[in-house]
Amino acid sequence: MEGKIELFVHAFLNPETELEDGSSKLDSSGAVDEPSSPRGVLEIPVSEASYISDEQKTTDSCNSTSTDKSTWTAHGPFSYRLPWKGFLDLVRKKSVRKFSNSTTARLTSYDISRNSLPGKLSRIRSAEERIDFGLLTVQKAKWRNFGYEELAAVTDYFSPERLLGKGGHAEVYKGCLPDGNVVAVKKLAHGEKEDDGGTRSDEERTGDFLSELGIIAHVDHPNTAKLIGFGVEGGLFLVLQFCPHGSLASHLHGSSDSLEWKIRYNVALGVAEGLSYLHHSCQRRIIHRDIKASNILLAEDYEPLISDFGLAKWLPDKWLHHVVYPIEGTFGYLAPEYFMHGLVDEKTDVFAFGVLLLELITGRHAIDSSSQSLVMWAKPLLDSDNVTELADPKLGTDYGLVEIKRAMFAASLCIHHVASCRPRMNRVVQLLRGEGGSVLEVKQKPESPRSLLLDACDLEDYTCSNYLNDLNRHRELVME
Numbered sequence: 001m002e003g004k005i006e007l008f009v010h011a012f013l014n015p016e017t018e019l020e021d022g023s024s025k026l027d028s029s030g031a032v033d034e035p036s037s038p039r040g041v042l043e044i045p046v047s048e049a050s051y052i053s054d055e056q057k058t059t060d061s062c063n064s065t066s067t068d069k070s071t072w073t074a075h076g077p078f079s080y081r082l083p084w085k086g087f088l089d090l091v092r093k094k095s096v097r098k099f100s101n102s103t104t105a106r107l108t109s110y111d112i113s114r115n116s117l118p119g120k121l122s123r124i125r126s127a128e129e130r131i132d133f134g135l136l137t138v139q140k141a142k143w144r145n146f147g148y149e150e151l152a153a154v155t156d157y158f159s160p161e162r163l164l165g166k167g168g169h170a171e172v173y174k175g176c177l178p179d180g181n182v183v184a185v186k187k188l189a190h191g192e193k194e195d196d197g198g199t200r201s202d203e204e205r206t207g208d209f210l211s212e213l214g215i216i217a218h219v220d221h222p223n224t225a226k227l228i229g230f231g232v233e234g235g236l237f238l239v240l241q242f243c244p245h246g247s248l249a250s251h252l253h254g255s256s257d258s259l260e261w262k263i264r265y266n267v268a269l270g271v272a273e274g275l276s277y278l279h280h281s282c283q284r285r286i287i288h289r290d291i292k293a294s295n296i297l298l299a300e301d302y303e304p305l306i307s308d309f310g311l312a313k314w315l316p317d318k319w320l321h322h323v324v325y326p327i328e329g330t331f332g333y334l335a336p337e338y339f340m341h342g343l344v345d346e347k348t349d350v351f352a353f354g355v356l357l358l359e360l361i362t363g364r365h366a367i368d369s370s371s372q373s374l375v376m377w378a379k380p381l382l383d384s385d386n387v388t389e390l391a392d393p394k395l396g397t398d399y400g401l402v403e404i405k406r407a408m409f410a411a412s413l414c415i416h417h418v419a420s421c422r423p424r425m426n427r428v429v430q431l432l433r434g435e436g437g438s439v440l441e442v443k444q445k446p447e448s449p450r451s452l453l454l455d456a457c458d459l460e461d462y463t464c465s466n467y468l469n470d471l472n473r474h475r476e477l478v479m480e
C-alpha cells in the first residue's frame with residue numbers, strides 16, 4: 001500500500017459493557033466469535049484530500065458557501081495506529097440515551113462537566129498537526145481542533161441571532177471562520193437531570209461524543225454531512241459544513257411555501273444514495289438509526305445531506321443484526337422489529353427512509369397532531385395506487401407522474417412490516433432511478449440467510465393492524 005497514509009484510531013467497546021446493554025454478538029450460526037462493536041471509530045486521514053477545495057476557500061465568504069462534490073476523494077489505504085488506547089479506555093462506557101415519544105426530538109441532554117473533560121480530551125490533537133515519522137513528515141489535513149475562544153468568537157459568543165436550530169441534544173450556531181468559510185457549530189447540550197433523576201457520567205457523554213465524531217469523520221459521501229473540526233474545551237462541539245437551506249423538515253412542515261417536486265425527488269434520491277453508501281459502500285457497515293426529515297440538511301442547490309450521527313452504529317460484517325437497549329429514535333419512523341425487539345440492521349434505516357419518502361410525497365408529518373401514523377394513513381392509498389389522495393395538496397398537479405409513482409412504489413416496499421421483505425438501499429436507489437425492473441421482480445421473496453431470531457419475528461402473522469397496536473402499546477409504555 002504505497003503513496004498514501006492514513007492514521008486510524010480505533011476505540012473498541014468493552015465486551016462486558018456491550019453485553020450488559022443487551023447487544024447481540026451472534027453471527028449467523030449463533031456463535032459468539034466477534035469482538036464487540038467499536039464504540040467509535042476515529043480516523044485521521046492524511047491524504048491529498050480535503051473537504052474544502054482551494055477554490056472554495058478563496059471564493060467562500062460568510063454570505064456564500066458552496067458544495068463541491070469533486071473535492072471529496074477517497075482516503076488512502078495505508079494506515080498507522082496512534083497510541084490513544086489509554087485515553088479511549090476512559091470513554092468505553094456505553095451511552096444510555098432515553099427514548100422520546102416526540103416526533104421531533106430525542107429527550108437526552110449531555111451533562112458536560114467543565115472540570116474534568118477538557119483535561120481528558122485535551123489529548124485529542126489537532127488534525128492539522130504535522131507528524132514526523134522519521135524520513136516521512138506528513139500533514140494531517142482533514143480537521144481542526146478548535147479552542148473554546150475560537151468557537152465563541154466565530155459564533156458571536158453563541159448569540160441567539162446565530163442560532164440555526166435546536167435538537168434534543170444540541171444547539172447549532174452559524175459561525176464565520178477568519179478565512180471566510182461559514183460553518184455550523186454544534187454545541188452539545190449541557191446536562192440537566194435525566195428523567196429518572198440520574199445524570200450522565202463524563203465517560204458516557206464523552207463516549208457519545210466520540211461515537212458521533214468517529215462516525216461522521218469516517219463517512220465521506222456527497223450526501224452525508226461534512227465534518228470540518230471539533231472542540232473539546234468548555235463543552236463538546238462539532239464544527240460542520242454549513243447548510244444554507246436548513247433542514248428538510250423546516251421546508252416540508254415549517255414553511256407555507258411548497259418545496260417543488262423536482263427538489264423533493266432529488267432529495268429522495270440523494271438520501272437513498274447516502275444511505276446506500278453507509279450500508280454497502282462505506283469501509284464499515286453503518287446504520288444511522290435516526291433517519292427523519294429534521295436530520296436531512298439541505299446544502300447548496302438543495303442537495304440533501306444525512307446528518308446527526310448521534311445514534312449511528314456500525315456493525316461488523318458477520319453480525320446479521322444488533323440488539324440494542326434502550327430503544328432510541330423517533331416515533332413514526334421506527335420499524336416494528338426495532339421498537340418491539342430492539343433489532344437493528346440496515347432494514348431499520350430502510351423503514352425510516354420509507355416514512356421519509358411518504359413525507360416527501362404527502363407533505364404530512366410522520367405522526368400528526370392527532371397521533372395518526374403516516375404509515376397507517378398511507379398504506380391503503382399506496383395499495384390502491386391513489387396518487388391524487390396521496391400527493392401533497394401544496395403541489396397541486398405539479399409533480400412528475402412517473403416519478404411520484406416510483407416514489408410511492410419504493411415507499412410501499414420500504415415500509416413493509418416484515419424486515420426481510422424490505423429492499424436494500426442499493427435496490428431502492430435503482431427503483432427511484434427507474435432501473436428497478438418490473439413490479440413483480442421487485443416484490444421479491446425474503447432475503448436469506450436470516451437469523452433465527454429475526455425469522456421467528458417475521459414468521460409471526462404480523463399484519464398492519466398488529467403494527468399499529470404495537471406502536472400504540474409501545475408509546476403508552478414509554479409515556480408511563
Ligand SMILES: Nc1ncnc2c1ncn2[C@@H]1O[C@H](COP(=O)(O)OP(=O)(O)OP(=O)(O)O)[C@@H](O)[C@H]1O
Nearest residue numbers: 105106165166167168169170172184241242243247
Ligand atoms: N450543518 C448545519 N447547517 C445548518 N443548519 C444546521 C446544521 N446542522 C444542524 N442544523 C440545524 O440545527 C437543528 C438541530 O441539529 P441536530 O439535528 O444535529 O441536533 P440534535 O440535537 O442532534 O437533534 P436530535 O434532536 O435529532 O438529536 C437541525 O434540525 C437544523 O435545523
